[in-house]
Amino acid sequence: MNRNAKILWAIWALLALLGGIGLIERLFLGHRLAAYTSYVPWGMWVAAYIFFIGLSAGAFLLSSLVYVFGVHKLERIAKLALFVAATTLVMSLLTIWFDLGHMERNYEVFTRPHFHSMMAWMVWLYSAYFALLLGELYYALRRDMKSLSAEAIREDDRKLKRLATIGIPLAIAFHGGVGALFGTVSARPFWNSPIYPIMFLVGALLSGGALMTFIVASFWPDKDEAWLDLLQFLGKIVLGFLLFDLLLEWAEFSIPLWYGVGPEASLVKYVLFGPFWYVYWVVHILLGVAVPIYLLAAKRDAKSINLASALVAVTFFAIRLNLVIPGLVTPELKGLENAYVDPIGNHLSYHYVPSFFEWQILMGVVALGIAIFYLGRRHLPLVPNSTSHEVSK
Amino acid sequence: MEQSLQPSAPDSRRAFIEKVSSAVFAGLALNGVKLGAEEKTNTMPASGLPPMPASPFQLSEHVDQDVLIRMQAELERTMKKPFKERRWGMVIDTRKCTGCSSCTVGCVMENKLPPGVVYRPVINEERGTYPDVARTFTPRPCMHCEDPGCTPVCPVEATYKRADGIVVIDYDVCIGCRYCLTACPYQARTFDFGEHWTDNAAKGADGALALTEARAYQNPPNFEYGKHWERSEGLIPGSPVGNARKCTFCTHRLDQGMLPMCVSTCVGRATFFGDLNDPKSLVSELAGQANAKVLKPEAGTQPQVFYLS
Numbered sequence: 041m042n043r044n045a046k047i048l049w050a051i052w053a054l055l056a057l058l059g060g061i062g063l064i065e066r067l068f069l070g071h072r073l074a075a076y077t078s079y080v081p082w083g084m085w086v087a088a089y090i091f092f093i094g095l096s097a098g099a100f101l102l103s104s105l106v107y108v109f110g111v112h113k114l115e116r117i118a119k120l121a122l123f124v125a126a127t128t129l130v131m132s133l134l135t136i137w138f139d140l141g142h143m144e145r146n147y148e149v150f151t152r153p154h155f156h157s158m159m160a161w162m163v164w165l166y167s168a169y170f171a172l173l174l175g176e177l178y179y180a181l182r183r184d185m186k187s188l189s190a191e192a193i194r195e196d197d198r199k200l201k202r203l204a205t206i207g208i209p210l211a212i213a214f215h216g217g218v219g220a221l222f223g224t225v226s227a228r229p230f231w232n233s234p235i236y237p238i239m240f241l242v243g244a245l246l247s248g249g250a251l252m253t254f255i256v257a258s259f260w261p262d263k264d265e266a267w268l269d270l271l272q273f274l275g276k277i278v279l280g281f282l283l284f285d286l287l288l289e290w291a292e293f294s295i296p297l298w299y300g301v302g303p304e305a306s307l308v309k310y311v312l313f314g315p316f317w318y319v320y321w322v323v324h325i326l327l328g329v330a331v332p333i334y335l336l337a338a339k340r341d342a343k344s345i346n347l348a349s350a351l352v353a354v355t356f357f358a359i360r361l362n363l364v365i366p367g368l369v370t371p372e373l374k375g376l377e378n379a380y381v382d383p384i385g386n387h388l389s390y391h392y393v394p395s396f397f398e399w400q401i402l403m404g405v406v407a408l409g410i411a412i413f414y415l416g417r418r419h420l421p422l423v424p425n426s427t428s429h430e431v432s433k
Numbered sequence: 434m435e436q437s438l439q440p441s442a443p444d445s446r447r448a449f450i451e452k453v454s455s456a457v458f459a460g461l462a463l464n465g466v467k468l469g470a471e472e473k474t475n476t477m478p479a480s481g482l483p484p485m486p487a488s489p490f491q492l493s494e495h496v497d498q499d500v501l502i503r504m505q506a507e508l509e510r511t512m513k514k515p516f517k518e519r520r521w522g523m524v525i526d527t528r529k530c531t532g533c534s535s536c537t538v539g540c541v542m543e544n545k546l547p548p549g550v551v552y553r554p555v556i557n558e559e560r561g562t563y564p565d566v567a568r569t570f571t572p573r574p575c576m577h578c579e580d581p582g583c584t585p586v587c588p589v590e591a592t593y594k595r596a597d598g599i600v601v602i603d604y605d606v607c608i609g610c611r612y613c614l615t616a617c618p619y620q621a622r623t624f625d626f627g628e629h630w631t632d633n634a635a636k637g638a639d640g641a642l643a644l645t646e647a648r649a650y651q652n653p654p655n656f657e658y659g660k661h662w663e664r665s666e667g668l669i670p671g672s673p674v675g676n677a678r679k680c681t682f683c684t685h686r687l688d689q690g691m692l693p694m695c696v697s698t699c700v701g702r703a704t705f706f707g708d709l710n711d712p713k714s715l716v717s718e719l720a721g722q723a724n725a726k727v728l729k730p731e732a733g734t735q736p737q738v739f740y741l742s
Contacts, residue, residue, distance in 0.1 A: 067668055070627045070675060078549060078623035081614035141609015141624065141675030148589040148608060159612050160588035227582050227618040227732065372620045373573060373728065379554035380537065384628045387549035 052410055059404015062397055066138055073397035077387045079376070080368040084394040085139040087360040088402055090218055091247070092132030092409075093166065094240065094360075095353070097215040098248015100125040100173065100207060102277075107176070107204035113273055119180045120422045121252055126173045127416070128251075129166070131409040138401055158221045165214035172210060176203045184421035215244050222367070230307040230367035239288050246281035247356040253278055253349035257342060261423055268342055275345040278352060279336040286329060303370070311366045319358050328355030365392055500702050501692070503715055509690055511708040519597040521682050522709035522737040523696075524719040525572055529703035532557055532570035539698030543683065545655035547664070548628045552621075552680035553695050572704065574695065575600060575621040575680035576728070576736030583613040583622060592677070598709075598737055599682050604662065604672035613677050618732035627666045627674040659685040682706070709737065 065073055076083030103121035105111040114121075137143055149163045179196040182188070188196070219240030222231040253274040260267050293312070296304035311320055328351060335348035369390055371377050382388040416422060511519050532555055540546065540553045556571040577600050584592050584600060591606035592613055614622045631647045634640070654661040657673075658681065665671030683693035691697075696706045707716035719725060720739045727736040 068666075070666055070670055071624070072626050072628060072666075074626075078614060079620060081611040081624060139610070141611070141677075142607065142670065142672075144669050145589075145606070145608040148606060152589045152591075152606065154588055154590040156585045157588045157590075157612075159586065159610065163588060221612075225582075225586070225616050227616050368615065372618055373556060373571075375556040375558045375571070376554065376573070376620060379556045379573070380551045382549035382628070384548035384630065384632045385626055387626050387628070388551065388623070 055403040055407035058400045062400025075395035077389045080392040084398050087364040089132050089136040091357045091360040092128045094244040095248045096125045096128040097211045097244040104204045127412045131405050162217045228367045229303040242285050246285050250278045250349040250352035257346035275336050323358040507707045507714045517596040520710040521598045524705040524739045526703045526741040529701040530570040535698045536695035539694040543694035550623045576738045579735035582616045586612045586616045604676050607676040609675040622677050622679045625673045656685045
């Protein structure tokens with residue numbers, strides 16, 4: 041084990057340890073240590089949930105390019121993309137599960153269905169999507185794990201194509217549904233926008249595509265000419281979605297901001313010039329847009345693509361934070377912020393900064409995601425001509 | 434009653450002017466005129482109009498009655514009606530509200546609300562710049578909207594509008610996702626984080642006292658929705674910990690023939706409660722006044738709590 045690997049393992053161990061402590065605190069103290077309030081009822085966990093589930097939908101749609109549309113260039117990463125989609129889905133579901141006040145009642149979404157609720161639809165759709173992902177992984181991987189006849193492989197390919205074809209509308213529906221979960225809330229002018237489901241899909245393709253590009257750039261066994269070619273193709277996809285997402289963001293922000301009047305304008309101003317301006321300008325615009333565009337459009341070498349895609353994938357979380365929280369930070373009735381306070385836990389406040397406890401849970405979920413990916417990468421035939429045992433050492 | 438006094442005012446003023454004018458006329462110009470002329474001016478108004486009809490506002494039967502007595506009688510009448518024919522509503526006269534917050538406190542006591550959970554805060558707003566300022570008070574219960582934004586979002590249908598108009602939460606079902614908290618345009622829902630009033634007290638010099646004496650108060654159940662709720666934390670929190678919570682119009686008190694606590698504790702008699710389906714009820718009368726408004730009508734949820742200003 042070289043020095044870099046040791047450092048990475050140490051970081052992982054720290055994440056897992058802090059996450060483990062956070063998990064115990066979450067189970068026995070509930071939500072008391074969380075900084076979200078009754079007035080900002082959704083915090084970083086919800087933002088992380090929609091971030092992870094977007095990564096999943098994006099990676100899945102990338103794999104569908106192969107299984108449905110036969111894009112041969114991406115064939116070699118299809119299985120890896122499916123596995124990444126499953127891993128990030130587990131991360132997202134775990135995060136949102138911890139966010140529930142009564143974790144033990146989650147099954148009620150199925151036993152007491154409420155067909156009017158966008159959240160119920162989202163849960164049903166991502167459950168179906170999860171089952172479909174597992175099915176696809178099974179048919180995509182089993183040919184490499186035991187010897188199958190040529191006929192059996194062809195049959196598996198047919199099943200794969202069928203599942204992936206169902207998967208495309210399903211992924212669009214469930215992730216569009218996550219956007220609609222926010223967009224349909226008319227009480228929140230910042231969220232109440234028909235562009236949200238579309239933005240969520242583009243954001244999923246962008247962040248999921250960037251994550252896959254980063255993984256291919258970092259963890260591919262044979263870094264040869266074909267690999268560089270694949271990487272540059274992926275880099276172009278990421279660049280395209282990055283620019284398209286920027287266009288949608290311009291639409292989302294410039295319309296309410298143009299005359300600067302109205303409740304939505306003040307919320308956009310909060311995002312751009314409020315106390316957390318640096319999340320937008322430094323994390324999102326500088327590190328998540330400007331630097332990656334330069335690296336992807338001007339440099340285009342493997343290292344640049346690696347760095348750019350990592351930046352896009354990670355900083356997309358800032359976009360998600362800037363979607364969930366600004367929608368909640370202004371009082372729905374003027375003066376409510378001072379009408380009654382909570383002297384014990386400060387849970388009647390419009391000021392929200394994630395507590396360390398919330399970060400702990402996020403660290404634990406990330407550590408778990410890394411562990412699942414590491415084990416899968418090591419023990420499953422996710423990349424062609426896998427030499428994973430040698431590479432990972 | 435304020436309303437009953439106003440209509441009679443023009444009558445007496447007219448009578449007063451008539452008397453004074455006739456005396457002035459008699460004294461000044463018409464010194465030698467016979468008594469018969471003076472009688473004429475008394476019976477026939479100077480303007481030549483017919484006499485005023487009786488006041489259209491017939492509230493006289495309630496004039497000497499405390500509004501609480503009247504609302505109590507109306508409540509008992511309404512509770513005899515079938516459940517579906519009741520439509521509970523509230524009227525808050527902001528001109529009478531003194532901002533004392535005794536409704537908030539009464540509600541906290543009645544429902545044993547922990548820190549961070551509040552059903553009826555009083556918004557205290559200062560307008561203008563010093564020294565030219567005015568203060569307004571706006572108590573904010575749940576609006577029990579006709580078309581609520583909070584109920585359709587619930588993934589498990591734990592919250593719904595009852596046939597009698599009250600929006601309720603089934604604590605045994607609510608999963609604590611807090612979607613409804615985001616969907617209420619009045620932010621009338623709060624989340625029970627599992628806090629206790631003694632949490633910080635138990636740390637200081639009075640710790641031991643807080644643990645023994647004060648917790649004797651906080652541990653007994655509350656009786657929302659007519660059930661026993663014993664809050665507890667832990668792996669599986671005891672509801673309503675981990676649930677969304679909101680004003681219930683004190684359904685448990687209504688079932689016992691009592692007015693909601695905030696109505697009973699209002700020192701200014703500024704909060705009125707009753708059946709909006711009963712045209713003779715006090716709330717129906719008040720909600721029908723021209724100055725009865727709802728908060729944020731643009732939200733489109735048709736609140737059943739009206740404000741007089």
